[in-house]
Amino acid sequence: MLGQTIVNGLLLGGLYAIAAVGFSMVWGVMGVINMAHGAFIMVGAYVSYFVFATFGIDPFLSVPLSMAVLFVLGYGVQRLLLNRLMRTSLLLSLVLTFGLDLVLVNIFLLIFSADLRSVNTFYTSRSFALGPVLIPYVRLAVFVFALALAAGFYVFLNRTKAGQAILATALDKETVRLMGVDPLKVYALTAGVGAALAGAAGSFASMLFPISPSMGITFIGSVFVITVLGGIGSIEGAVLAGLVYGLIQAFAASLLGVNFQEIVAFLIFLLILVLRPQGLLGKRFYGEVA
Amino acid sequence: MLKARFAPLAALAMSVLALIAGAPDARAQNVLKIGVAISQSGTFVREGEFLRDGYQMWADKANAAGGVKVGDKNYKVELVIYDDASQAQTSAKLTEKLITEDKVQFLFGPYSSGIANATAAISERYKILTIDPMATANNLFTRGYKYFFCPAALGNTGLWPVVLLLNQATPKPATMAIIGPDDLFPNNNAVGAKEKAEELGFKVVYTAKYPKGAPDLSTVATGVKSAAPDVVLASGYSQDSILLVKALRELQVAPKAIGLATAVAVPDFRSALGPAAEGIMGVDYWAPTLTYSDRYFQNSQQFADEFQKRFGHAPQYHAAAGAASGIILQAAIEKAQSLDSTAVREAMLQISGQTFFTRYKFMPDGTNSLATLFVSQIIDGQPKSVFPTDIAQAPYRYPAFK
Numbered sequence: 001m002l003g004q005t006i007v008n009g010l011l012l013g014g015l016y017a018i019a020a021v022g023f024s025m026v027w028g029v030m031g032v033i034n035m036a037h038g039a040f041i042m043v044g045a046y047v048s049y050f051v052f053a054t055f056g057i058d059p060f061l062s063v064p065l066s067m068a069v070l071f072v073l074g075y076g077v078q079r080l081l082l083n084r085l086m087r088t089s090l091l092l093s094l095v096l097t098f099g100l101d102l103v104l105v106n107i108f109l110l111i112f113s114a115d116l117r118s119v120n121t122f123y124t125s126r127s128f129a130l131g132p133v134l135i136p137y138v139r140l141a142v143f144v145f146a147l148a149l150a151a152g153f154y155v156f157l158n159r160t161k162a163g164q165a166i167l168a169t170a171l172d173k174e175t176v177r178l179m180g181v182d183p184l185k186v187y188a189l190t191a192g193v194g195a196a197l198a199g200a201a202g203s204f205a206s207m208l209f210p211i212s213p214s215m216g217i218t219f220i221g222s223v224f225v226i227t228v229l230g231g232i233g234s235i236e237g238a239v240l241a242g243l244v245y246g247l248i249q250a251f252a253a254s255l256l257g258v259n260f261q262e263i264v265a266f267l268i269f270l271l272i273l274v275l276r277p278q279g280l281l282g283k284r285f286y287g288e289v290a
Numbered sequence: 291m292l293k294a295r296f297a298p299l300a301a302l303a304m305s306v307l308a309l310i311a312g313a314p315d316a317r318a319q320n321v322l323k324i325g326v327a328i329s330q331s332g333t334f335v336r337e338g339e340f341l342r343d344g345y346q347m348w349a350d351k352a353n354a355a356g357g358v359k360v361g362d363k364n365y366k367v368e369l370v371i372y373d374d375a376s377q378a379q380t381s382a383k384l385t386e387k388l389i390t391e392d393k394v395q396f397l398f399g400p401y402s403s404g405i406a407n408a409t410a411a412i413s414e415r416y417k418i419l420t421i422d423p424m425a426t427a428n429n430l431f432t433r434g435y436k437y438f439f440c441p442a443a444l445g446n447t448g449l450w451p452v453v454l455l456l457n458q459a460t461p462k463p464a465t466m467a468i469i470g471p472d473d474l475f476p477n478n479n480a481v482g483a484k485e486k487a488e489e490l491g492f493k494v495v496y497t498a499k500y501p502k503g504a505p506d507l508s509t510v511a512t513g514v515k516s517a518a519p520d521v522v523l524a525s526g527y528s529q530d531s532i533l534l535v536k537a538l539r540e541l542q543v544a545p546k547a548i549g550l551a552t553a554v555a556v557p558d559f560r561s562a563l564g565p566a567a568e569g570i571m572g573v574d575y576w577a578p579t580l581t582y583s584d585r586y587f588q589n590s591q592q593f594a595d596e597f598q599k600r601f602g603h604a605p606q607y608h609a610a611a612g613a614a615s616g617i618i619l620q621a622a623i624e625k626a627q628s629l630d631s632t633a634v635r636e637a638m639l640q641i642s643g644q645t646f647f648t649r650y651k652f653m654p655d656g657t658n659s660l661a662t663l664f665v666s667q668i669i670d671g672q673p674k675s676v677f678p679t680d681i682a683q684a685p686y687r688y689p690a691f692k
Contacts, residue, residue: 120566
């Protein structure tokens with residue numbers, strides 16, 4: 001039972017991790033708390049569902065498509081709407097993204113209705129045994145792909161020019177202009193990439209959870225906690241925190257009862273804020289540049 | 291320049307005045323306003339929309355037949371509908387708004403006992419008659435409310451038909467697990483099921499409650515696996531039941547039967563689970579094969595056909611219950627020959643009869659003494675009623691899974 005709990009927690013943690021990386025990045029680089037992140041995940045799930053239902057293409061294969069769709073959405077929102085707010089109060093971005101969330105959810109309610117949908121492949125709900133522990137195929141695949149995507153994003157940030165521009169803008173957006181980088185373009189790129197990662201998370205989620213326009217709600221709370229837990233703006237932090245969060249929830253549910261999983265997770269979150277407010281791997285100055 | 295600045299404002303003012311002047315005088319037509327604060331978003335959006343469409347179906351049928359007749363006046367039914375976002379507090383506020391601002395004469399209740407818990411207190415305070423077929427928690431009817439009625443079977447009986455079926459199965463299962471979300475209606479179901487099960491000699495070896503919107507139930511499935519019960523009963527709603535069945539399959543938990551308190555006849559439940567839905571039992575309030583009839587519908591199939599035509603998809607039991615509520619309300623209003631809630635409430639206790647959904651005879655506590663439930667099982671991809679045997683379309687399969 002202990003082994004199964006660890007496996008359950010870790011595998012789910014992988015999904016939470018990739019769901020949080022984009023959110024954490026956007027917050028760290030631009031100070032924008034994207035309340036529509038859950039809705040982005042939902043859109044990604046629907047893209048994969050739609051492709052699966054119409055063409056029979058496996059969601060893992062449609063991840064690039066949902067990432068592309070969400071990139072356009074995230075980039076567009078930042079470029080056309082949020083960039084105008086960057087010069088004013090950043091709290092306005094909370095309000096705007098909250099409104100965006102409402103709009104997206106309701107548009108999807110109109111188009112798709114509230115009917116629950118699900119992706120059923122030939123390997124859904126099948127699992128294999130590794131000693132005393134059962135590992136579901138879908139969860140393992142999601143875990144692997146999610147971590148691979150996070151690693152790829154890390155490489156993108158640290159080894160490509162665009163990625164370096166994003167990191168530089170996060171550190172000091174005034175100086176970066178002197179390097180020939182336009183912060184507003186970088187913000188749009190970051191938002192696009194952050195949304196694309198949410199889209200990927202949505203594609204993965206489509207295989208695990210029933211799909212409905214309000215499915216984003218279950219994510220936004222966890223994503224928030226994981227971001228702060230790992231350190232705002234830190235990808236390694238988000239991944240680590242995602243796994244830790246998954247494990248905490250699994251153990252809390254197993255030892256105390258499923259009712260306690262949220263309570264315990266948030267208690268740990270509060271503890272971290274009190275004892276180590278920059279999160280597990282966050283740096284004190286990162287993401288705090290005004 | 292000045293003119294140009296004020297032109298749009300002037301245009302706006304003119305349009306508003308024109309709208310007010312041109313608005314039809316509502317007093318000229320007799321209108322029966324019925325308030326509906328219901329889930330059109332949030333966790334219960336599906337069920338809320340089904341229920342709302344049911345209420346609307348009755349309203350349309352009544353209006354097509356000339357309206358509700360009181361004395362020599364014909365009243366056009368008008369539903370005033372607000373979205374409570376599946377939140378009890380919001381629904382309570384909207385109920386108060388419907389009563390005090392929109393001045394509705396009656397109320398059709400929200401989806402789920404948890405939300406009705408909040409709204410019933412409001413309608414009781416203002417003494418406005420509420421009919422809510424989807425608020426079936428027993429404790430709603432032990433408070434002495436006089437203005438709250440439910441035509442459907444109560445919550446604690448939700449899993450009884452499955453327990454009774456399993457009691458007759460051979461070989462009779464010895465152990466049982468009962469799981470569900472921590473919410474009013476599921477808790478009712480779970481407690482009622484446990485009592486009935488123990489009364490009939492089953493041993494309940496595992497129970498668990500999980501948060502209503504929990505995204506992951508692998509821990510619960512792990513717990514069920516260690517307890518290894520013969521059968522599993524789940525008291526939750528569609529969304530978490532789908533998650534639960536998937537989690538059980540992932541962890542290769544193989545009970546001899548899985549019984550849900552929610553309807554397995556709902557198509558998206560079956561398509562969401564695919565082949566994993568085969569053999570699962572659920573409890574139904576209603577199916578198009580029932581043969582009760584009333585003034586608008588000869589039988590349930592006619593209701594199903596007309597609903598399909600009007601709304602573009604087949605009705606679920608929530609819609610049937612909603613429409614039946616309207617038919618019952620109309621019967622009570624016509625008996626009382628009044629639109630006063632107190633008079634109509636008295637009439638509710640005097641009427642008895644049939645709707646295509648159920649027979650009815652109400653008790654002073656607001657419950658329907660003639661309400662019933664039945665078990666459906668998914669056999670070869672289709673839901674078939676299997677218990678009680680007198681309305682069964684097919685024999686039940688036990689063990690349910692190969």
